[in-house]
Amino acid sequence: MAKKFLRRWWNKKSRLGKGRKNKQKWRRPKGRHNKMRENRKGYAKVVNIGYRKKTKERVDITKTAHIKNIKELLKLKKGDKAIIGKIGKKKKIEIAKKAAELNIKIINLNVQKFLKRAEKSGKKDEKGEKKRPGK
Secondary structure: OOOOOOOOOOOOOHHHOOOOHHHOOOOOOOOOOOOOOOOOOOOOOOOOHHHOOOOOOOOOHHHOEEEOOHHHHHOOOOOOEEEEOOOOHHHHHHHHHHHHHHOOEEOOOOHHHHHHHHHHHHHHHHHOOOOOOOO
8 A cells, every 4th residue: 555645744734734634735844844855754644656556456547447327437448447537426326336236446436435325325315404505
């Protein structure tokens, strides 16, 4: 698994990521007295060239297909790899189900986890618990 690099104080302040995954992003330390920038002992590591994955572990994006609809998915063979483009939730659910059927790996989506979550939210929608925006 790849090392996750996070900015300094991510575990102290909520605006930098404490309890908020979407705020946990890498920013290079640039401060004059910053301990991470100085590579001091006991502080988080800074991104460097040496942390790159081995060639075998890296995903070759040139050999993967970019998918935006089911027609493009059906063109692929069994065992191929694909990347889903920027699409809505309905289409993404359809594509994920079809990919699971055809045994096509989607790189930027965990199919089982996504379908499980979609199924849960679908049940909530049927009950009428979904909040309407603006009301």
